[in-house]
Amino acid sequence: MKSVVTADSSAMEPAGPAVARASHRVADPKDPPREMSGLAWGAMVCLGLVGALLLAKTVAALHLRSIVKGGGDITAAYGTYSVWVSFYGLFVLIAAGVFIAWFFRAYKNLHRLGVQGVRYGTGWAIGAWFIPIFGMIRPKQIANDVWRGSERGIDVSAQWRQIGIPRLLQWWWGLFLTQGLLVEIGQRMTASGYNRLVALGPVQTGFSRIESGTFLELIGGLCGLAAVFLAIKVVSRISQRLDGIREDVLLSGNTGLQPALQ
Numbered sequence: 001m002k003s004v005v006t007a008d009s010s011a012m013e014p015a016g017p018a019v020a021r022a023s024h025r026v027a028d029p030k031d032p033p034r035e036m037s038g039l040a041w042g043a044m045v046c047l048g049l050v051g052a053l054l055l056a057k058t059v060a061a062l063h064l065r066s067i068v069k070g071g072g073d074i075t076a077a078y079g080t081y082s083v084w085v086s087f088y089g090l091f092v093l094i095a096a097g098v099f100i101a102w103f104f105r106a107y108k109n110l111h112r113l114g115v116q117g118v119r120y121g122t123g124w125a126i127g128a129w130f131i132p133i134f135g136m137i138r139p140k141q142i143a144n145d146v147w148r149g150s151e152r153g154i155d156v157s158a159q160w161r162q163i164g165i166p167r168l169l170q171w172w173w174g175l176f177l178t179q180g181l182l183v184e185i186g187q188r189m190t191a192s193g194y195n196r197l198v199a200l201g202p203v204q205t206g207f208s209r210i211e212s213g214t215f216l217e218l219i220g221g222l223c224g225l226a227a228v229f230l231a232i233k234v235v236s237r238i239s240q241r242l243d244g245i246r247e248d249v250l251l252s253g254n255t256g257l258q259p260a261l262q
Contacts, residue, residue, distance in 0.1 A: 022157040024245050025114040033112040033246040039102040040239035044232045046095035051228035053091055057084040058221030061190065065214035068207050078194050085187060100126055102235060103139070106146050109242050113249065115149040115156045140173045143234070150241035152248070172234050175227035182220030189213030 026032050060081040067077040107125040110118055120128075120142060128138035148163040149156065193209025 022114065022116065022155055023153070024156055024249050026249055027112055027114040031112055032250065033109045033242070034105055035246065036102070036106060036109070036239035036242050039098070039105055040235050043095075043099045043102040043235050046091075046098045047228050047232050047235070050088075050091055050095045051225055053084070053088040054221055054224045054228070057081070057088045058218060060084045061186070061214040061217040061221070064190070065211055065218075068210045068214075074194070074197065081190070096129070099231075099235075100129060102239075103142070106150075106238055106242060107142055109246070110146060110149040113149070113156070113242075113245060115160060117158070117161070118145055118149070120145075136177060140169075143169055143173070143238075146238055147241075150238060150245060152241070152245060168230060168233060168237070172227060172230035175223045175230065179220045179224035179227050182216050183224060186213045186216030186218075186220055189216065 060077075060083075064074070064077040064081045066072075067074055104122065104125040107118075108122045111122060120138070124138060125142055128142065129135050131138075144165050147165060147169060148160050151160060151163045154160045154163065189209050190213030193206045193211075193213060196206035196209065
């Protein structure tokens with residue numbers, strides 16, 4: 001006769017041993033987690049300057065648009081606009097270098113704090129930004145992992161993957177991609193329109209391209225300013241989270257194992 005396991009009989013079975021719960025720890029004493037606040041301040045200052053230059057470039061684009069629509073010295077207006085485009089592009093490269101350095105340290109600190117099962121190697125925190133298509137997806141995935149892995153009091157062996165992603169990260173990344181696309185297309189259209197005028201090509205087409213391009217730059221500039229503001233908040237909050245955990249583990253000498261609660 002086959003035995004039947006009921007709810008009552010299964011409840012009488014002895015409970016298994018408690019499962020060890022892995023917490024944040026110094027994974028390698030020779031390579032402890034690094035402090036984030038210094039690079040964070042550098043990144044936030046650079047982002048703020050990028051925002052200021054973006055605003056100046058957008059104002060110059062609007063001035064060029066008003067000259068095209070109302071009459072005036074287009075050559076002088078385009079010259080001023082081009083100067084701000086150059087300054088903005090140069091400083092974006094500088095700010096990107098500082099931001100990526102911060103981004104890499106944040107991701108590396110997940111490994112240093114014993115977070116297990118991180119999806120990608122630390123080199124992706126740098127390389128992902130420079131690979132077409134991947135640059136639109138992989139950095140955001142890494143940012144998600146950094147946020148999840150910097151949650152205090154989680155099980156870093158598995159539970160950390162279940163941490164939700166705040167809207168802050170979603171809006172930041174969405175606006176970042178949107179402004180990049182709009183600004184790039186807008187600048188190309190504006191330059192193309194001006195070149196048509198200089199070459200004495202179809203004048204009306206040149207005017208139309210400048211108007212359309214500067215309009216896209218206006219929308220892209222507004223999205224970019226919002227993205228810069230949110231990026232500063234992302235840097236600040238992630239840095240605070242990681243530095244808080246770093247301070248905890250360094251003060252406690254945590255080896256990473258805590259008994260599970262019964």
